[in-house]
Amino acid sequence: MTVSQRLDLRTSTSLVMTPQLQQAIKLLQMSNQDLCAFVAAEIEGNPLLERGEDQTLASLDVGSSAGLTVSAPACADGQSDGAADTPAANPSSNSEESSYDPYAAGERSGGTYDPSAPARSLAETVAERPSLRDHLLSQIHVDFADPAERMIAAALVELLDEAGYLPADLELARTQMGASTELFESVIVRLQRLDPPGIFARSLKECLTIQLREKNRLDPAMQALLDHLDLLAKRERAALMRLCAVDGEDLTDMIAEIRALMPKPALAFTSDVAPALVPDVLLTPAADGGWHIELNAETLPRVLVNETFYVRIQDGTRTGADKAYLSERWQQANWLVKALRQRATTILKVATEIVKKQDQFFIYGVQHLRPLVLRDIAQAIEMHESTISRVTQNKYIATPRGMFELKYFFSGSLGTTGGVENVSTLAVRDRIKALIDAEKPQAVLSDDRLMELLRGEGIDIARRTVAKYRESLSIPSSAQRRREKRDS
Numbered sequence: 001m002t003v004s005q006r007l008d009l010r011t012s013t014s015l016v017m018t019p020q021l022q023q024a025i026k027l028l029q030m031s032n033q034d035l036c037a038f039v040a041a042e043i044e045g046n047p048l049l050e051r052g053e054d055q056t057l058a059s060l061d062v063g064s065s066a067g068l069t070v071s072a073p074a075c076a077d078g079q080s081d082g083a084a085d086t087p088a089a090n091p092s093s094n095s096e097e098s099s100y101d102p103y104a105a106g107e108r109s110g111g112t113y114d115p116s117a118p119a120r121s122l123a124e125t126v127a128e129r130p131s132l133r134d135h136l137l138s139q140i141h142v143d144f145a146d147p148a149e150r151m152i153a154a155a156l157v158e159l160l161d162e163a164g165y166l167p168a169d170l171e172l173a174r175t176q177m178g179a180s181t182e183l184f185e186s187v188i189v190r191l192q193r194l195d196p197p198g199i200f201a202r203s204l205k206e207c208l209t210i211q212l213r214e215k216n217r218l219d220p221a222m223q224a225l226l227d228h229l230d231l232l233a234k235r236e237r238a239a240l241m242r243l244c245a246v247d248g249e250d251l252t253d254m255i256a257e258i259r260a261l262m263p264k265p266a267l268a269f270t271s272d273v274a275p276a277l278v279p280d281v282l283l284t285p286a287a288d289g290g291w292h293i294e295l296n297a298e299t300l301p302r303v304l305v306n307e308t309f310y311v312r313i314q315d316g317t318r319t320g321a322d323k324a325y326l327s328e329r330w331q332q333a334n335w336l337v338k339a340l341r342q343r344a345t346t347i348l349k350v351a352t353e354i355v356k357k358q359d360q361f362f363i364y365g366v367q368h369l370r371p372l373v374l375r376d377i378a379q380a381i382e383m384h385e386s387t388i389s390r391v392t393q394n395k396y397i398a399t400p401r402g403m404f405e406l407k408y409f410f411s412g413s414l415g416t417t418g419g420v421e422n423v424s425t426l427a428v429r430d431r432i433k434a435l436i437d438a439e440k441p442q443a444v445l446s447d448d449r450l451m452e453l454l455r456g457e458g459i460d461i462a463r464r465t466v467a468k469y470r471e472s473l474s475i476p477s478s479a480q481r482r483r484e485k486r487d488s
Contacts, residue, residue, distance in 0.1 A: 024339045028346065028387065031394035032280055032299035035343075039301045039336075048310050048333040052302030132164070132269035133157055139194045144187075152179055152187045156200065164199045164266030165207065198265040205229060211261045221246050225254055232258070235483040279398035281351045281406075283362070291355050291362065295344055296398075303340060305333045349381045350391045351406065356380075358409050362399055367431065369424040371413030415460040423459055429469045431457070436475055441485035446478040 030038065043049045130138075136157050144150040155177060159166055166188070167173075174184045191200040197214050201207035205226050212218040212226075221244045225232065231239050232255065241251050262268065280299050286292045310330055317323045354377065360368035374385040374392075392406035413422035432450060439445045445453070447470065451463045470477075476484070 020335055020339075024342070025390065027339050027343050029390035029393045032278055032296075034394075035299075036301055039303060039340075042332075042336055043303070046329050046333055046336075047313075048306055048329050049336065050304050050306055052304045130269070132160070132266050135269055136194060136199070140191075143190065143194070148179070149183070149187050149190075152177055152184065153191055156188065156191060160200070160266065162266060163264035164196070164201070166200055166202050168202050170202075196262065196265040196268055198262055204263055207263060207265065208258065208261050212257070217257060221250070222254060222257075225251075225258070234480060237483075277396060277403060279396040279403055280347060281395070281397040283351075283355060283397055283399040285400065291359075293348065293351055293355060295348065300340070300344060303337055305330075305337055346383070346387065346391055347395060349383075350377060350388060351397060353377050353380045354397075354406060354409050361409070362401060365401065367427050369409070369411065369427045371422050371424045372410050373412075374410060414465075416458045425469070428454070428459060428461065429473060431459075432466065432469050433473055433475070436470070436481070439481075441482075444478045444482045444485065 027035065027038070043051060137154065140150060140153045140157070144153050155173070156166060159170075159173060161167075170184070170188075174181065177184070179187075188200060192210050194200070197211045198207040201210055208226055209218060209223075212222055224244045225240060228240060228243055231243075237248065237251060241248060244251065244254070246254070278299055279296050282294050282296055284292045284294075310326070314323075314326060317326055354372075355362070357372055357376065357380075358370060360370065374388045377383075377388045378385045392410070395406045396403050397406060408426075411424045411426045414425060414428055416423055431454065435445060435450060435453060447463050447466045450466045450470075451461055454461050454466070475481075
């Protein structure tokens, strides 16, 4: 066998995602908060980028349901694509800066943006109050004189969850602290006497027990009730009266006492203000009976590329490293302008097509929500389904019927009878909820009866599907609802 060497030349093609393409994909699925943070970091790290000041709004119109039409300026390729394009990053005749301005096609109805007006955040309107951690540590410094006990107590504060509970298994934490079992348990017992009542419990039962003990209401009957909280959740009154050895009136009073307690004591000290949900797209009725769609001016940053500064710095560069650095920053700045413009255009495309598909929902409500999948939108605007999925993730649209995530409008379908088109599963869920809300205490609807009513309305549905949708709505079974209505 002869071994020889040979040099061959082969050509092949492969799909490679460049770092810029990967970042553009990430930009597409970012929420408005994440996008603003990303742009701020890019501006901080790139001397050629800066923020703009003037903010108007890019918008487009969607026609009426009788004949949906879209009036929009031409896209970058010269063809209308059903959505408003955003201006390209080209310097104007009287400006020396190129920019990405997602709001340049008109003014937002209902008022204009005033950059000179002082912005007042929601957090500024909330009175300051000590956090749970500070509140507990201040009590620990007073109640625990021994340094070892104080150290254990402070460490246990850091293990509390958002409800104020300790983990059920603390053996690993005890071992890491090097504390004996007796010392560790004694510290927990003392911590459970702190304010708020019920703090440092390891279960719901222990939390309620601590609060009842403090009120001197932990008698044998109440202890038996706490031992069978599962029966209380199922409203098994007969079994509870037998286990607690009380009559119906006493059981009602005991249940009222339980309901007056705090199952999550830490929530009373939650000082964090939930961030306001800001829509990415605004939908308003148009004068011709259709819809007006526009980007929300408050969610998209305006980015400028300072060409004057670039030219001035470029003339002063001498070394190859300086030229390479400046060229890289210039390319990154223009790429960001292009990526933001494309992101805004894609969001408008997807939102426009969703409004076209779900026009009846915005007019008549959830019962007229049509079945819709990602493929329907992707085929209509000639994009990939993965792109539609990224666009609709963490993006919200404000409509006359409320604010919805774009993903809300996608749902499966159920077959119908009588030649009627398929119905959305969200509409079926809403109909099941409406039927249950309207039921009378003496005529609670079973899953079989719900199936019969829905089939009478032309919805081809099985009983197990009714049960699945009911459970997804967190609605108890007919037997449990009957007990609840009887006891209320």
